[in-house]
Amino acid sequence: MFIVIVAxxxxxxxxxxxxxxxxxxxxxxxxxxxxxxxxxxxxxxxSATTLTNAITPTIDTSQYVKAGTIAPGxxxxxxxxxxxxxxxxxxxxxxxxxxxEETPLLDLNLTGYKxxxxxxxxxxxxxGITGTIPMNTSSTQIRxxxxxxxxxxxxxxxxxxxxxxxxxxxxxxxxNVTVHFEQKx
Numbered sequence: 347m348f349i350v351i352v353a354x355x356x357x358x359x360x361x362x363x364x365x366x367x368x369x370x371x372x373x374x375x376x377x378x379x380x381x382x383x384x385x386x387x388x389x390x391x392x393s394a395t396t397l398t399n400a401i402t403p404t405i406d407t408s409q410y411v412k413a414g415t416i417a418p419g420x421x422x423x424x425x426x427x428x429x430x431x432x433x434x435x436x437x438x439x440x441x442x443x444x445x446x447e448e449t450p451l452l453d454l455n456l457t458g459y460k461x462x463x464x465x466x467x468x469x470x471x472x473x474g475i476t477g478t479i480p481m482n483t484s485s486t487q488i489r490x491x492x493x494x495x496x497x498x499x500x501x502x503x504x505x506x507x508x509x510x511x512x513x514x515x516x517x518x519x520x521x522n523v524t525v526h527f528e529q530k531x
Contacts, residue, residue, distance in 0.1 A: 380434035418496035418507050428486045430479050436530040442474035446520035452501040458491045
């Protein structure tokens with residue numbers, strides 16, 4: 347009888363200590379995924395390839411040109427504002443621009459830019475405008491300057507300028523701007 351009690355006790359102890367190494371438990375791991383909600387000129391770019399609102403440029407006033415219109419020698423600028431308030435990662439951007447092929451104003455050139463009202467930098471059509479925006483930055487303003495060149499470097503002569511201005515199809519000259527974003531790694 348004593349041997350049976352000892353055997354049952356040893357079996358019980360063996361089973362409970364062995365069971366300690368065989369128990370299962372479950373849990374969940376919850377982690378927040380970084381937000382990527384960039385806004386360009388107050389428009390979210392999530393799921394968008396084209397902004398719905400066209401950017402209206404500011405054309406420098408001249409006593410010789412009707413307000414709000416561009417002519418040879420005119421200059422102006424337009425703003426691109428990037429809001430990264432709801433972006434939880436640092437990211438790089440590249441901005442490039444070119445005159446639309448269907449409104450071929452060959453002498454309209456992007457000439458320079460300023461970031462957050464900083465120093466004027468010459469625009470390079472090969473590299474565009476590049477930079478990095480830190481996460482959760484509320485506003486980065488990029489002002490891009492343009493000019494309708496009317497000097498010895500222009501591609502169109504005066505008669506071509508006149509023909510362009512008189513063509514009804516070209517009443518609205520278009521500059522295509524591409525803004526590319528990529529998460530910094």
